[in-house]
Every structure is written in C-alpha cells, then in structure tokens.
Amino acid sequence: MSADLWSRALAVIPGGVNSPVRSFRGVGSTPFFVARGEGAYLWDTEGRRYVDYVLSWGPLILGHAPRVVVEALAAQLARGTSYGTPTEGEVELAERIVRLMPSIEMVRLVNSGTEATISALRVARAATGRAGMLKFTGCYHGHGDAFLVSAGSGVATLGLPDSPGVSKGAAGDTGVAPFNDLDAVEAVFKRQGDQIAAVFVEPVIGNSGLIEPMPGFLQGLRDITHRHGALLVFDEVMTGFRVALGGAQARFGITPDLTTLGKVIGGGLPVGAYGGRRDLMERVAPAGPVYQAGTLSGNPLATAAGNAQLEWLEKNDPYMRLEQVAKKVADGIASAARDAGIPAVGAAVGSMFGVFFREGAPRSYEEAKTSDTKAFGRFHRAMLERGVFLAPSAFEAGFVSTAHGDAEVSFTLAAAAEAASVAARG
Numbered sequence: 001m002s003a004d005l006w007s008r009a010l011a012v013i014p015g016g017v018n019s020p021v022r023s024f025r026g027v028g029s030t031p032f033f034v035a036r037g038e039g040a041y042l043w044d045t046e047g048r049r050y051v052d053y054v055l056s057w058g059p060l061i062l063g064h065a066p067r068v069v070v071e072a073l074a075a076q077l078a079r080g081t082s083y084g085t086p087t088e089g090e091v092e093l094a095e096r097i098v099r100l101m102p103s104i105e106m107v108r109l110v111n112s113g114t115e116a117t118i119s120a121l122r123v124a125r126a127a128t129g130r131a132g133m134l135k136f137t138g139c140y141h142g143h144g145d146a147f148l149v150s151a152g153s154g155v156a157t158l159g160l161p162d163s164p165g166v167s168k169g170a171a172g173d174t175g176v177a178p179f180n181d182l183d184a185v186e187a188v189f190k191r192q193g194d195q196i197a198a199v200f201v202e203p204v205i206g207n208s209g210l211i212e213p214m215p216g217f218l219q220g221l222r223d224i225t226h227r228h229g230a231l232l233v234f235d236e237v238m239t240g241f242r243v244a245l246g247g248a249q250a251r252f253g254i255t256p257d258l259t260t261l262g263k264v265i266g267g268g269l270p271v272g273a274y275g276g277r278r279d280l281m282e283r284v285a286p287a288g289p290v291y292q293a294g295t296l297s298g299n300p301l302a303t304a305a306g307n308a309q310l311e312w313l314e315k316n317d318p319y320m321r322l323e324q325v326a327k328k329v330a331d332g333i334a335s336a337a338r339d340a341g342i343p344a345v346g347a348a349v350g351s352m353f354g355v356f357f358r359e360g361a362p363r364s365y366e367e368a369k370t371s372d373t374k375a376f377g378r379f380h381r382a383m384l385e386r387g388v389f390l391a392p393s394a395f396e397a398g399f400v401s402t403a404h405g406d407a408e409v410s411f412t413l414a415a416a417a418e419a420a421s422v423a424a425r426g
C-alpha cells in the first residue's frame, strides 16, 4: 500500500512530498505514509507503529491528538472554519503570546513560519531604512528569497547551497556568519554596519541538528546590534514554547527587538506569528504603512488548537520533565552509538534534542558538517525498522512531547543498541 502511494505521489507532487525533508533522501530511503497518530506514536498505512520523535517537525508538544486540542477543534469546527472577520480566539492567542514571551508587546498572526520571518524582515527594513540582513550558516528561517542563503538541513542534505530562482537582488542583501562567532559578526558590522537592518538568529539552532549558543554569544549579538542601530530578531519558530514557556529569550534572558513564532503556537495547524516592541509593530498595516495581510490569518481552527495547547502548557509547565526525557533519549542514543564504535554526542535543550555522529558537540554548522552522515543513514533505517521514527536527516533536531515517558524511552534505547551495531557494520 505504502509503495503504491509513493508511486502515485511521485507522479503528481514534485519529489512525492510537499516539503523536501519529508522525502527521506537525507538518509537514503523513502518515506512511510501515516494513517494516524496518538500520543507518542504514529501508525503507518501498513499498521506498523513508530515512537515519533519528529512530531510534525515540532508543533506537537503534547503528542498526537491530545484531548484538549481535539476537543477545542471539534467545538470550533461546529461553528465554522473561517470568517474573514475578527474572532475572540485570535485576541486570546495574541494576549497569551504577549503574556508569555518576554519581549513581545504586540503580535501579528500569520499562516506559517516563513510568512513570519519575511514579514519581520520587512518591518526591520522599514524601521531602519536599511536593506541588509545578517544571518548564520545552518540557521533556517523559512523559504523566503532573502533567507535562502546557507540555510541548514532541508537545503543542506540535498546539497543545494542556494536555490535557483532566487535573484541576486533578493539574496544580495543577505550576509552570513558562522554561529557562535562574534568576531565574524563584528567584522561584518565594521565593514557595512550602517547597511544592516537586522540580525536574524535561531537562538538555539534546530535546523542543522541541535547547536547550542555558547555563553555570551546571544548577549554579544544584542550588544553589537544596539551599537550599530540594527535590530535583533530571534527566530523562535522552533524554540518558542519548546525550550521554555517563554522561549529561548526567557531561558537565556536576552531581549530581542522582534521575534518570530510558529509550530507550537498552532497546535498542529498552520500558524505563524511575528511580534515585538510596540513602536516597531505599530508600523504594520493598518496601524502603520508596512503592508502585510492574509486571507486565513488568525484562522479560528488554528487559534482554537493553539490556545488549547498553550493554555495546557501554561497551567502545567512541563519543561523540566520534557528536558529530562529529551536528555535521556539524546544521551542514550549517543552512548549506544559509542558502544558500537561510532563517535557520537548528544544534547538536549528543553524538549529539543540532537545527536551528532562525531567527536564533541559542534559549535557551528561548519563543525556539524563533519558528522558521519553515512553511518547516520544506516542508523536511521535500522531504527525505523525497529519502530522508532527519528528525523530523516543527520542535521535535524529531535523532539519529545508530554506523551513520551519511560516506556517510550526504554523501547527507543533498546532499539538504539541494536541499530547502532547494524550501523557500525557499514
């Protein structure tokens, strides 16, 4: 059935998938088709069960089909799906984001993380009157033209350094520096600091595997941008409500000017958001002249799911326990790999984790790239055969949910011990 679906998909969808990293090309195989998800598990169309560490690439922090989200969706569904006029749900979601994200005073809801970053860049350019932007290698900020430069996993595993179809004009204003390298950032600002509208950063990289900021790095970005009149934008589409209730900005105590969100705030439905300082956000239409709009923005189903999920997170603050589970999984997989003779290192920040098949935790994408991706591909396939679904790329973070407990961790680590020895044999 799965093979049949795959050939049908290949015939009518480019590469068979609606987002490149789903293709499993990064691990040299082909995807399975999902029939349903519940809690920590996915079932494919053949009835095989997987412990899911992808969780729709981040959004499902309460696992699949959690009761609070399903009930909120059902209640909204009966009242209609979209109105194109304001609803209470979008006000509630905006209030919740403003309450929980330390630096956000006003927020605009959009439909994806990509929309959020494109819009935040537009605001930054309008506010500073500058066109330039600095990003970091291995950070992914969605597929907007200006961001498709050294953009991490989805682009990296396919070996596309840039994308055709992005004009020199669109990408030409984008500068790139290695993550955790303040000297490189200083050097760029020294040369052209008066042209840079904003520095965009994933405060914890989740799109080249998991790479943590070194002590002082994020503060250094705050200081340099202040000094040069540029804005600091935290892209917390992945880290928001994942590494702490208040995102990476709460965890590391840094106040960016603008923040982009997505994933968790939509509870598995398509959502994004950008927000920050009131004086900046008041530039957005119709309050101000910076145009940005969306037919389905603030969609009632999406805000119902997002509100239900965030309400649960706020009440239960599960982040300490999530980090313990994430750590057990990451350290356990890395140690299974090392026992089999494959150099490996694991790390967790909140509910995000990463395992690199290399010696020592990488500080940048440049270092992460030296991982043994062949061994990871063999390991990934062997884990899948044993019922564990890890992200199909050596350069993606993993995620745990509140539905992942001791039983899932034990099952995963038993599978990892076997899969590591398979991977080590080559």
Ligand SMILES: *Cc1c(COP(=O)(O)O)cnc(C)c1O
Binding pocket: 111, 112, 113, 114, 115, 117, 140, 141, 142, 143, 202, 206, 207, 235, 236, 237, 238, 239, 262, 263, 271, 272
């Ligand atoms: C996923 C992601 C995006 C893009 O969000 P989409 O909803 O896929 O458009 C942007 N930035 C970061 C950090 C992400 O992880």
